[in-house]
C-alpha cells in the first residue's frame with residue numbers, strides 16, 4: 001500500500017525542450033515533452049508540461065479553424081454511436097445536476113438573478129438551476145449556432161454567438177453567476193476565457209466550472225508516447241491538462257478567490273489513471289482519423305433529434321412540484337460525497353466555485 005501511495009500521482013518523465021509557443025498560463029518558453037498527439041488528420045502537436053506552473057498543453061496549440069473542424073467531426077462521430085435514448089438520459093442527468101447545484105447555492109444564501117453559461121451544450125444544467133430560481137434570467141454563449149438555437153427553442157434562453165475568448169464589452173459587470181462546465185480544457189486560450197469571466201461578473205459574482213484533472217486526463221497520451229514511442233489519437237479537443245495547484249494560482253492571479261475547490265470521482269485513480277503503467281490505460285496509437293469523411297459524408301446520416309422537453313422531464317420526482325423529492329433524487333444520483341484537494345492531482349474531475357472580488361480594483 002505504501003509503495004502505491006508513493007507512486008500517486010506519478011512524476012512525468014520527459015526531456016526538457018524549447019516550446020514553439022509559450023505556456024498560456026505563466027509564459028514559460030521551455031517545458032517537458034510528455035506526449036505527441038494527432039488531432040484527427042488535422043494537426044500533429046506535442047504535449048508539453050510546464051515545469052513552472054504544471055499546466056500541460058498542446059504545442060503548437062490548435063487554431064480556431066482546426067478546432068471547429070475537429071469538433072464537428074467529433075460531434076458527428078459521437079452522435080452516430082449514441083442512441084436517442086441515451087441522449088435523452090443525459091439531458092435528464094444534466095437537469096438533476098443543475099438542480100443540485102442550484103440548491104447548493106440556495107443553501108449558501110445565494111440567489112442568482114442573471115446567469116451566463118459558456119458552452120451550454122443542451123442547456124439542461126441551467127434549466128435545472130432555473131427550477132430552483134425561477135426568476136433568474138439565463139444567457140448562453142457558444143460559437144456554434146446550432147447549440148444556441150436548441151437552447152433558445154427548448155428553454156427560451158437568451159443567446160450570444162461568439163468564441164469564448166473574444167471580449168464583449170457590453171457584458172461587463174452583468175452577471176452574478178457564470179458557468180463553464182467542461183469548457184476550460186477545450187479553450188485555445190483559457191486565460192482569456194477566465195479574464196472575460198472576471199469582467200462579465202458583477203463584483204462578488206460567482207464562477208462555477210468543472211474540468212478534468214489534467215494529470216489523469218493526459219495519462220493515456222503520456223503512456224503511449226513514453227512506453228510505445230508513438231503519437232496517439234486526440235479525437236476530442238482537450239488541449240489543456242490542468243494541474244490542481246497551477247489552476248488555483250491562475251485564478252487567484254486574476255482576482256478570484258475559491259469558495260469551493262475540490263476533485264471528485266476517485267474510481268479512475270483506483271484503476272490506475274495518473275500513476276500505473278499498463279497497456280489498458282494507453283491511448284490508441286494514432287490512426288489520423290479522416291475528418292473530411294465525418295464532416296462531409298457521415299454528417300448526412302445524422303437524424304434530427306426531436307426531444308420534447310416535457311417528456312424528458314416527465315419524472316414523478318420532478319412532476320410532484322415538491323422540490324424536496326427532486327432534491328433527494330438528484331442528490332442520490334449526483335452528490336459528490338468524497339472530495340479531495342485538487343492540489344493532490346488525484347481523482348477524475350475538478351469542481352470549482354470561485355468569487356470575483358473587484359472591490360480592490362482601481
Ligand SMILES: [Zn+2]
Pocket residue numbers: 023024025026027028050051052053054055
Ligand atoms: Zn506555465
